[in-house]
Amino acid sequence: MNDDNKTIHDFDFSLICEYFSMLERQGPGSKDTTIKALGFTGNLNSGSRIADIGCGTGGQTMVLAGNAPGQITGIDLFPDFIDIFNRNAMSQGLGSRVKGIVGNMEKLPFEKEELDLIWSEGAIYNIGYERGLNEWRRYLKPGAYIAVSEASWFTAARPTEIEEFWNTAYPEIDTIPAKVRIMQDAGFIPVAAFILPDYCWTDNFYVPQAEAREVFLKKHTGNKAVVEFIESERREESLYMKYREYYGYAFYIGRKI
Numbered sequence: 001m002n003d004d005n006k007t008i009h010d011f012d013f014s015l016i017c018e019y020f021s022m023l024e025r026q027g028p029g030s031k032d033t034t035i036k037a038l039g040f041t042g043n044l045n046s047g048s049r050i051a052d053i054g055c056g057t058g059g060q061t062m063v064l065a066g067n068a069p070g071q072i073t074g075i076d077l078f079p080d081f082i083d084i085f086n087r088n089a090m091s092q093g094l095g096s097r098v099k100g101i102v103g104n105m106e107k108l109p110f111e112k113e114e115l116d117l118i119w120s121e122g123a124i125y126n127i128g129y130e131r132g133l134n135e136w137r138r139y140l141k142p143g144a145y146i147a148v149s150e151a152s153w154f155t156a157a158r159p160t161e162i163e164e165f166w167n168t169a170y171p172e173i174d175t176i177p178a179k180v181r182i183m184q185d186a187g188f189i190p191v192a193a194f195i196l197p198d199y200c201w202t203d204n205f206y207v208p209q210a211e212a213r214e215v216f217l218k219k220h221t222g223n224k225a226v227v228e229f230i231e232s233e234r235r236e237e238s239l240y241m242k243y244r245e246y247y248g249y250a251f252y253i254g255r256k257i
């Protein structure tokens with residue numbers, strides 16, 4: 001990739017995407033938690049229409065496809081992720097049921113009440129949890145489900161250092177009861193909320209990044225933006241290791257009423 005004529009903003013985005021393309025997952029999660037969340041949904045058959053919004057390279061989408069019937073559309077803003085996604089779907093023999101398309105979660109290409117399930121792991125924060133639930137609801141049939149994972153506080157209070165970090169990174173982070181209430185107020189019956197085990201962050205998200213960081217730094221030797229980006233990733237990880245009692249991801253599953 002040629003970095004010459006790009007604004008800092010473009011460069012940062014492509015840099016982040018290039019880095020995360022090297023990884024199987026672009027956010028914390030696991031096969032088990034995807035299957036567990038799926039267990040709280042229902043009413044699916046081979047004609048069902050499922051959307052996985054902010055699907056990345058599709059780690060969780062392929063798990064969904066292996067455990068639920070229906071047609072799955074993965075949507076992501078970043079074309080390189082969608083290329084990898086579609087290659088993965090083909091190589092796993094899922095090409096007829098799973099398709100990745102480039103799209104924006106703020107302007108989804110679906111009809112009103114077209115979908116039987118909306119899935120989104122570690123991605124709704126890009127539009128904001130409350131806005132996402134309220135806007136995406138219209139695409140679901142009555143009685144259909146939504147399942148999203150979202151950064152959440154596990155306790156009513158927490159140390160200032162981690163509070164300040166998140167208030168800058170994602171001010172919508174909130175406690176689990178507050179997130180459940182928002183889901184209810186958006187017109188869903190809150191069916192379940194559960195915390196992702198911390199191996200979803202450590203073994204499945206940060207451990208694979210350790211090697212990716214070395215490869216990435218070597219590939220971009222001398223690039224200051226890369227060094228800064230990797231530093232910020234390391235800081236995020238060290239804060240997680242220090243404060244993981246206080247926050248993490250929770251899955252929220254709701255049924256449209």
Ligand code: SAH
Nearest residue numbers: 026027054055056076077104105121123126
């Ligand atoms: N669900 C995947 C990826 C999570 S990372 C996983 O759990 O591994 C968040 C994803 O949201 C990234 O792939 C990013 O490219 C995508 N994204 C960010 N803003 C978006 C938008 N406006 N519309 C669609 N996708 C978006």
